[in-house]
Amino acid sequence: MPKFQLAPPQRILLGPGPSEVPRRVLNAGSLPAVGYLDPSFIELMKVVQEQLREMFLTENRYTLTITGAGTAAMECAIDNLCEPGDTVVCCVHGFFGDRMRQMYERAKVDLHLVTAPWGEPIDPENLKKTLDSLDKVDLVSVVHGETSTGVVQDVKTLAEVVKPSGALLLVDTVASMGGVEFRTDEWGVDVVYTGSQKCLSAPPGLSPITFSDRAVEKIKNRKTPPKSWYLDLMLNWKYWDDNPGYHHTGSIQTMYALHEALNLLQEEGLENRWARTKETAELLYQKLENLGFKMLVAPEHRLPTLTTAILPEGVDEAPMRKKLLTQYNIEVAGGLGDLAGKAWRVGLMGHSCRKESVHELHRVLSELLKGVTV
Amino acid sequence: MPKFQLAPPQRILLGPGPSEVPRRVLNAGSLPAVGYLDPSFIELMKVVQEQLREMFLTENRYTLTITGAGTAAMECAIDNLCEPGDTVVCCVHGFFGDRMRQMYERAKVDLHLVTAPWGEPIDPENLKKTLDSLDKVDLVSVVHGETSTGVVQDVKTLAEVVKPSGALLLVDTVASMGGVEFRTDEWGVDVVYTGSQKCLSAPPGLSPITFSDRAVEKIKNRKTPPKSWYLDLMLNWKYWDDNPGYHHTGSIQTMYALHEALNLLQEEGLENRWARTKETAELLYQKLENLGFKMLVAPEHRLPTLTTAILPEGVDEAPMRKKLLTQYNIEVAGGLGDLAGKAWRVGLMGHSCRKESVHELHRVLSELLKGVTV
Numbered sequence: 211m212p213k214f215q216l217a218p219p220q221r222i223l224l225g226p227g228p229s230e231v232p233r234r235v236l237n238a239g240s241l242p243a244v245g246y247l248d249p250s251f252i253e254l255m256k257v258v259q260e261q262l263r264e265m266f267l268t269e270n271r272y273t274l275t276i277t278g279a280g281t282a283a284m285e286c287a288i289d290n291l292c293e294p295g296d297t298v299v300c301c302v303h304g305f306f307g308d309r310m311r312q313m314y315e316r317a318k319v320d321l322h323l324v325t326a327p328w329g330e331p332i333d334p335e336n337l338k339k340t341l342d343s344l345d346k347v348d349l350v351s352v353v354h355g356e357t358s359t360g361v362v363q364d365v366k367t368l369a370e371v372v373k374p375s376g377a378l379l380l381v382d383t384v385a386s387m388g389g390v391e392f393r394t395d396e397w398g399v400d401v402v403y404t405g406s407q408k409c410l411s412a413p414p415g416l417s418p419i420t421f422s423d424r425a426v427e428k429i430k431n432r433k434t435p436p437k438s439w440y441l442d443l444m445l446n447w448k449y450w451d452d453n454p455g456y457h458h459t460g461s462i463q464t465m466y467a468l469h470e471a472l473n474l475l476q477e478e479g480l481e482n483r484w485a486r487t488k489e490t491a492e493l494l495y496q497k498l499e500n501l502g503f504k505m506l507v508a509p510e511h512r513l514p515t516l517t518t519a520i521l522p523e524g525v526d527e528a529p530m531r532k533k534l535l536t537q538y539n540i541e542v543a544g545g546l547g548d549l550a551g552k553a554w555r556v557g558l559m560g561h562s563c564r565k566e567s568v569h570e571l572h573r574v575l576s577e578l579l580k581g582v583t584v
Numbered sequence: 585m586p587k588f589q590l591a592p593p594q595r596i597l598l599g600p601g602p603s604e605v606p607r608r609v610l611n612a613g614s615l616p617a618v619g620y621l622d623p624s625f626i627e628l629m630k631v632v633q634e635q636l637r638e639m640f641l642t643e644n645r646y647t648l649t650i651t652g653a654g655t656a657a658m659e660c661a662i663d664n665l666c667e668p669g670d671t672v673v674c675c676v677h678g679f680f681g682d683r684m685r686q687m688y689e690r691a692k693v694d695l696h697l698v699t700a701p702w703g704e705p706i707d708p709e710n711l712k713k714t715l716d717s718l719d720k721v722d723l724v725s726v727v728h729g730e731t732s733t734g735v736v737q738d739v740k741t742l743a744e745v746v747k748p749s750g751a752l753l754l755v756d757t758v759a760s761m762g763g764v765e766f767r768t769d770e771w772g773v774d775v776v777y778t779g780s781q782k783c784l785s786a787p788p789g790l791s792p793i794t795f796s797d798r799a800v801e802k803i804k805n806r807k808t809p810p811k812s813w814y815l816d817l818m819l820n821w822k823y824w825d826d827n828p829g830y831h832h833t834g835s836i837q838t839m840y841a842l843h844e845a846l847n848l849l850q851e852e853g854l855e856n857r858w859a860r861t862k863e864t865a866e867l868l869y870q871k872l873e874n875l876g877f878k879m880l881v882a883p884e885h886r887l888p889t890l891t892t893a894i895l896p897e898g899v900d901e902a903p904m905r906k907k908l909l910t911q912y913n914i915e916v917a918g919g920l921g922d923l924a925g926k927a928w929r930v931g932l933m934g935h936s937c938r939k940e941s942v943h944e945l946h947r948v949l950s951e952l953l954k955g956v957t958v
Contacts, residue, residue: 214631216843218618228617228836239837240614243602243787244592245915257588277789278652278814279832285814313813407833413617415651415789415835437811439687440652440659458653459781461789462602463613464838469590541619 221535222567225543226357226385226516226555228407228414229562231467232474235412239467246459254469255450255460261472262418265387265410265480266402268394272421274450275468276441277461280384280405283417285313286441287380287401288351290421290429294318296348299340299377301325301332301368305358305546306382310351317437319349328547329506329518331363334371347377348428355386358546360518360555361511362390369397378425384408387418388475389487389515389559400425406464409487409515411560412471415464471560487514490563494556497572501579506553515563517556518545525582527551538574595909596941599917600731600759600890600929602781602788603936605841606848609786613841620833628843629824629834635846636792639761639784639854640776642768646795648824649842650815651835654758654779657791659687660815661754661775662725664795664803668692670722673714673751675699675706675742679732679920680756684725691811693723702921703880703892705737708745721751722802729760732920734892734929735885736764740771747772752799758782761792762849763861763889763933774799780838783861783889785934786845789838845934861888864937868930871946875953880927889937891930892919899956901925912948914941 223230244251262273276283288310292298298319300311303326314321324340326332332352341347350372354363365381372379378400383392387402389409394402400422407414421429421443429443436442440458449457475483491514495505502522505512521527527544531554534540545553556571597604618625636647650657662684666672672693674685677700688695698714700706706726715721724746728737739755746753752774757766761776763783768776774796781788795803795817803810803817810816814832823831849857865888869879876896879886895901901918905928908914919927930945 214627216612216615216628216840218615218622218624218628218840220616221618221622223617223619225619228620228833231617231837236614236616236837238590239787240610241590241592242594242610243597243605243781244595245597245599245917246602246788248592248595248915249910250592253588254590254592278656279835281832282652282656282814285812289812309813316809316811316813405833407617407836413835413837414620414833415838435690437690438659438663438815439683439690440656441812441814458655459602459779459788461653461787461838462781463605463610463787463841464789464835466590466592467837536623541622543619 219539222540222570223562224556224567224571225541226557227405227559229411229557229559231411231413232561234474235467235470238470239413239463241463241466243462246462247454247456251460251462252454254465258465258469258472259450261469261476262420265472265475266394266420267396268420270420270422272426272447274446275416275418276446277458278417279414280403280417282441283403283419284310284382285438286419286443287403288313288317289436289438289441290443291349291378291380291401291425292317292319293432293434295320297344297346298322299324299347299350301337301352303330303332303361304328304353304356306353306356328359329361331361331511332368334367337368338371341371341375347375349380350377351380353382354392355383355390355513355515357385357516360507360513360516362386362513365399366397369399373398378428385515386513388483389563390513391484394420406468409560410471410475412468413464415461416468487558487563490558490565490568491517493565494558494568497568501575515557515559518549518553519556520553522579525579530578533578534574540571540574593913596914596944597936598930598941598945599915600931601933603785603931603933605785605787606935608848609841609844612844613787613837615837615840617836620836621828621830625834625836626828628839632839632843632846633824635843635850636794639846639849640768640794641770642794644794644796646800646821648820649790649792650820651832652791653788654777654791656815657777657793658684658756659812660793660817661777662687662691663810663812663815664817665723665752665754665775665799666691666693667806667808669694671718671720672696673698673721673724675711675726677704677706677735678702678727678730680727680730702733703735705735705885706742708741711742712745715745715749721749723754724751725754727756728766729757729764729887729889731759731890734881734887734890736760736887739766739773743771743773752802759889760887762857763937764887765858768794780842783934784845784849786842787838789835790842861932861937864932864939864942865891867939868932868942871942875949889931889933892923892927893930894927896953899953904952907952908948914945914948
């Protein structure tokens with residue numbers, strides 16, 4: 211067997227993440243190691259923390275990164291916020307809402323679901339009915355940008371519905387933060403998390419998360435410790451607090467890269483990036499519709515960072531997607547659930563969200579679909 | 585406030601890890617992103633898996649990385665192996681054995697401790713007594729190289745003691761794997777984990793772990809799922825199995841780097857690296873003793889990758905260590921527990937384990953200690 215040669219192809223990444231990482235960010239991630247409590251690293255963590263507050267649009271003191279994938283941050287939120295027997299309302303309108311449901315089951319909470327069909331957002335009226343039917347609710351959770359369907363949830367409206375119940379509100383923004391408008395404090399969201407490798411275009415492995423004072427209060431008053439030691443917020447916080455101490459070894463190089471990715475976000479401006487993402491998404495809808503694709507989601511509920519497009523009749527989904535990847539170096543993702551084999555999910559996240567990539571996708575697809583579609 | 589400039593100093597890292605990362609490894613870690621199920625990435629994972637089997641000296645099918653720090657791998661092992669009520673014997677002879685104890689408490693097992701004073705290994709006779717006193721034991725755990733004290737545990741002998749009990753044996757090799765002799769299959773160890781950033785000298789963030797068939801059998805027959813969804817072995821395994829599927833986004837760039845770090849290990853040869861580490865450690869003992877340091881651990885129990893050295897009388901520990909770091913760019917760590925303020929922990933891990941670094945440490949310390957020691 212010839213020796214394996216590490217030579218990853220240079221892909222145009224239009225999948226659900228990871229997105230393409232700018233060279234500046236990759237270079238930052240290849241700077242030399244320092245100790246996990248090196249003064250230079252502690253200083254960097256403080257800078258990143260401040261950058262994350264600007265990204266989340268929050269003044270939350272408890273703003274940090276979890277060392278792991280976005281799913282680790284999801285479990286960190288759920289594990290710290292929930293004690294057995296708590297009443298939780300979990301909104302499920304796609305794959306990631308359902309993942310949260312699975313985690314709540316392990317957390318042994320009293321679980322109530324509010325669902326919507328895949329491709330539609332949660333109806334605030336349905337949430338309201340469920341909340342009204344319960345004596346007390348400790349926590350409500352929802353996914354802002356469902357990567358599985360391409361639906362953006364109007365979290366501002368949902369937060370208004372949740373407020374009278376006194377419940378904490380947890381929102382997954384893995385596929386949206388930095389690409390789609392989200393205002394943590396203004397909207398009154400208690401806990402928000404995301405990943406480094408989606409709209410931020412840093413390498414994967416660090417997951418930003420923020421907790422309101424109200425959420426921290428609840429966590430500090432727990433009767434039992436969270437199930438996980440690794441994801442225990444108060445133990446992790448020792449690393450991020452003043453006079454930081456050891457909890458685990460931080461991901462030094464990925465933190466360098468995340469910092470540089472957040473520099474790029476600051477240089478562009480958060481609102482400018484939201485606008486750029488929206489504009490590029492509009493171009494994508496138009497180009498795909500020209501080719502005979504149909505958009506799954508109604509215009510007002512479309513997540514600009516991820517588009518689910520149903521393929522034109524007569525196209526063999528998986529072989530076409532494979533050809534796109536292996537012959538043209540363009541990654542898009544297949545549909546999930548009922549849409550497997552029928553739809554593509556096309557991501558426009560961070561550095562991957564470029565009009566030239568949409569044009570290239572259109573050019574290649576025009577070629578490939580010639581004579582194939584009915 | 586002037587804008588923060590990311591410019592980490594080039595340190596000589598002689599702490600408890602992370603170790604210095606070779607330029608080849610850093611460069612590999614700055615290659616472009618691909619999708620988490622990209623054929624090129626899946627191929628890489630298979631190669632890394634095989635490299636990890638060579639490193640662990642195992643043929644275990646269930647050999648993979650956990651996306652997180654070494655502590656995540658520790659919790660993965662404990663969380664998957666333990667069900668509430670299981671009988672567990674936890675050996676504690678330092679900080680990391682005690683960390684395992686804390687995790688077992690959250691796992692609600694019937695916990696029995698075998699302890700040794702900091703600076704000494706677990707006495708196999710004590711373990712035997714405890715095992716003999718129990719009707720059945722499900723799991724025994726021990727730390728191979730205690731980073732907190734610099735003691736190496738004779739795991740081969742311990743494994744012989746455990747064998748008649750039928751218990752599974754879990755060993756933490758975070759500070760030793762790749763630097764000190766360890767033979768997973770030959771010694772009969774069921775579960776072993778380590779970190780990427782210690783003796784492998786890759787960036788932190790991925791933690792190799794391996795499970796014997798016997799361990800997997802126990803996990804497959806659990807009555808309840810593990811507490812953690814993120815660290816659930818069987819869910820993670822979907823990503824590493826044939827026909828891999830999505831569980832979480834792998835740390836693409838860190839995996840590139842880990843692969844290159846494992847290439848370096850293969851090029852040098854595992855046994856050669858064990859020998860180099862031992863030789864370099866002998867030089868370190870000699871040089872430190874020349875300066876008036878006293879070794880905490882008896883020669884036969886010394887962990888070559890980490891040395892605890894008690895400072896000469898009259899030296900102000902923390903200021904001296906700070907001077908070493910900030911003026912000479914050399915990192916060593918302070919003592920823990922009773923040894924705080926009295927001892928240093930000097931690491932010789934992977935790429936940081938170089939004779940020239942020991943000579944440089946000696947040269948600088950000779951300067952600094954002149955006229956200070958009593």
